[in-house]
Amino acid sequence: MGLLESIGGPADLRALDEDQLAPLAQEIRELLIDRVTRNGGHLGPNLGVVELTLALHRVFDSPRDPLVWDTGHQTYVHKLLTGRVKSFETLRTPGGMSGYPSREESEHDLVENSHASTALSYADGLAHAKKLRGQEGTVVAVIGDGALTGGMSWEALNNIAADPDRPLVVVINDNGRSYAPTVGGLASHLTALRASRHYEEFLGQVKETLRGAPTVYRALHGAKKGLKDFLTPQALYEDLGLKYLGPVDGHDQRAVESVLTRARAFGSSVVVHCITEKGRGHAPAEQHVLDRFHAVRAAPAPGTKPGAATTSWTTAFGEELLAVASERPDVIALTAAMPEPTGVHLLQQDRPAQVVDVGIAEQHAATSAAGMAMGGLHPVMCVYATFLNRAYDQVVMDVGLHRLPVTFVLDRAGVTGDDGASHNGIWDLSAFRSVPGMRIAAPRDGDTLRRELREALDIDDGPTLLRFPKGALGPALPAVDRIEGAGGAPPIDVLVRTGEDVLLIAVGAMAGPCVEAARLLTEHGIGSTVVDPCWVSPVHPGLAELARGFDVVVTVEDGLRAGGIGEATATALREAGVTPPGLRVLGVPLRYLEHSTRAALLEECGLTASQIASQAMESIEARMMRSPLKGVV
Template sequence: MIDTLNVLSALDGPAELRELSHDALQELAADIRAELVEQVTRTGGHLGPNLGTVELCIALHRVFDSPDEPIIFDTGHQAYPHKMLTGRAGEFRRLRQAGGLSGYPSRAESIHDVVENSHASTALAYADGIARARSLRGDLRPVVAVIGDGAMTGGLAWEGLNNISDRVPRRLVVVLNDNGRSYAPTIGGFAAHLGDLAGRRRRLDAFARADGNIFTSLGLGYIGPVDGHDVGAVESALRRARACAIPTVVHCLTVKGKGYHPAERDTADCMHGVSSQGAPSAPAATSWTDVFSSALVGLGATNQQLVCLTAAMLRPVGLAAFADRFPDRVVDVGMAEQHAAACAAGFAYAGMHPVVAIYSTFLNRAFDQVLMDVALHQAPVTFVLDRAGITGDDGPSHHGMWDLALFAKVPGLRIAAPRDARRLREQLAEAITFNGPTLIRFPKGTIPDELPNLRYLPGVSILHGDVTGDVLIVAVGGMAAACVEAQRHLDRLQVTVVDPEWVVPVAPALLSLARKHRAVVVVEDGIRDGGVGDAITRTMHDNGLHMPMRTLGLPRRFISHGSRSDLLAEYGLTAAGIAESVMDLCHRSLK
């Protein structure tokens, strides 16, 4: 009998898979699952989605010759088995750790990773572009896109599907991984349609061009539904699709969390993500998300006009408690951030105050809707951005480091960055009474201890020092504690630390304070270019105030995965790093 665990660990590429017997493939699938459970529960990561794609990935690599026949994973958190089958099984001990494997496909890791894809619904468009380019060159090799039913709720997926079905000859196979879920159960009419197709359980040889489903109605080929945990059945379906002259959908039914009983029993999200202890990812102490969730429920009890929207992430962004209490006032739009923002504008027009709760990185996708559908109409919509700033082990696509620079450009949008639980509650309450657009952003993780005001000026809290001094440190949101700590290393200077609270627009009181200091340092956990520091500098210059200034923040580059604390330290956003930068500015500028 083949020692499949040794085969897995020795794989330099997937070609060896084609030599394995049926029994060996079953053992290989079991070993991949065992390795996933052991390693992912130790390092943390996406467990449920990958347990569901083991046989699917084996079949894909037996049928298609990656990377010459590229396999593109939509929402790449389902690609761990693909990584194992392409020579990286032995590297999972450092999954999502600094210098180790990324939690998503990564071109830097392997030629088999085509797209560094971790935002949903993009694979069909990417695959369409590759297939069209190949067609123009007379290249008949197929291109494969693997997309989950959850990602099919995103608008870009439908744009891709519409273009794939335009009858331009090309070799393209769409593998629809249908597990009935994104983070939570998939919503909407398309999910119901897939459920209907799955209920029919048509035979594999019932491939037809007009059998009453949405794909064939668009002119695509359709094969399925197929048991996605039967390697032979999936392989047979893929070979038929590979031979088709038109783009073809292979509909695979899988189970999220397959083969790991704790995940299969977890009806909330099938252990979509787990921490390093093997439990669903959540900090043990009170988190920013917990405080937001509790405050929102309290506000909802007294304000019947308050409604909430999310994009397939009800629990991760803290809306589950609100949904339990007020189920008719929560809308999950699926992985469709653009729709969430524009729909919220409609709610506002109709007299409601919508709160759109979303990860910071994902609101990037809806910038146009925030700008043109919400802000242009001065719609009273509140965006609450979780996971702002450095988020850690999910890597460059998930760091919420772009929000301040992007949304500070939006006319009329007020932006708050609370420093602690009390300010989060206060600013959320203020936001939902404001007759215009607002945005509140906070980081991932445990909420810090309260930082009391020593003195309050209109729009600005003084956390240390007085209204005059040598250096004014402007602390943005979650950076406040580190800034207060930094002044302890600056005993030779008169330092004032302030929290502007609503960081956009710039409070006039902040300019008054700046005039009474010799230098200004702004500390933020977003990119320096175009962020709060730039807004303060520009406002000061517009008001004739020119003085030594420095903004401490993140560089304009894609930052790799690693712990939040390590990455903040790397970029000088700790108390020691802030103090060192302040001393350097004073040494250079204050003689």
């Protein structure tokens, strides 16, 4: 049995001898590489925190000393050391282990944290509660240098510094990266601190040289603080009233344990600066310049034949963004530390002056975009749908209130799957259709994605939002007809017209399942019409007149039903005096979705083609049962 299999919890780890730790670290890395490349997940970040996590669990007593991770994708090693080795093979599989901390899995997972820049606020609150309740223990927050670019981190540091006499240890896991290399002034600050290790080495060499002249050495050592403050900007933390220890080599097990032990002994708020290497111990990750294998895809199932090359939604967007930005110098893309995951890297490589990476700071990005728009530019803020939630106030008050031409492009909108509850982008339609003047487009395929991006960039009297899902583009879904909108409204695309028994109103990527549902209805002798409004909010005024000729109307979206496009459409129909007796609103129920595949989650929500067809037929049957002509031949 290997060392790792003998670890049932942190107490077992603390019982190991120091000479057993290096072999244990090697076992952990081998298991990470094997399982994560098989199941998919965050490999590089976890390879980089092996020794740090070992040290944390040997020095602190979790859960008495709560460990809060920012972000939670770096907790695979933590999971292994807290009794979850046997279940690790189920990582990110339906019903298996989450890729993030999970309160259901373990008492050691306190915060289900998968959005960045929140750990210090959690830690501040936990430390405050411990102080008021007279509880013992040290609160530990582990935060990456990338997450320190977020405004919440500095708001939290401000409050931690206001009451520093609490046992709270902030561990900066500094690998110079978030998804990509960390950018901004903070990155320069931490780079200088990393360089200060050379100063420490220099001082050590001088000490050895002057060992026979203690008076000279003491004089030099007495000047240490002034010299070090001159060479490095570590005073940033000390001037806040926080003790600072480091920087320390985050892969030197003994050194990390030593500095964490010192930090714990202070009994007050301390910043510990650890230098780590993302992807450590796995040559392909170490040599990957862009993101050090931040996240890897699951390996194909055995025997699976490679399919035809496909283009992702992200790539299609990135290519069109580059094309339109090449034509329009006023188009500026903003990204929150995610140029490649959002497709912005294509523009960044070709026209870097038209890309701004703000770090993990979505709130700042939205308001900075507002300023750019005021200055005559048309900014395009590119972000995962779930992350724009963090900037809701800025979208409402800084962009929307001023009716500014800012385009928000939401990747991974709707049901995304195996990253779990926090990464399903199901809130955007409900949340942002409430912004006065916001126009929302939901492309159904690559052609409409390209067209609607350009349409959004031509709108200059208010904000626009373009949303699309994760994954590969499906086949093109051309319109068989087009209903022109009155009063300047965009046209409505008709995708299927086989009859007027059922009207299916598809939102974005749900057009494909709706077209297939129409085919299934035809097999049952039921005629249907499938339409794509293209611009889904505000509700197209032409839908009311169109729906007037149908008894059964079904709206289909992969966002929340509550407050979504379907509910808005139902309200618009009622206000227009159209009350189809068979109206159904299909979407995601108001709850957090567990990690699974997108296909499985869509089925769970009743959003597959067969389920859409079945619910339409149920409405027809119910209508027939209520008809006064029932039984009349």
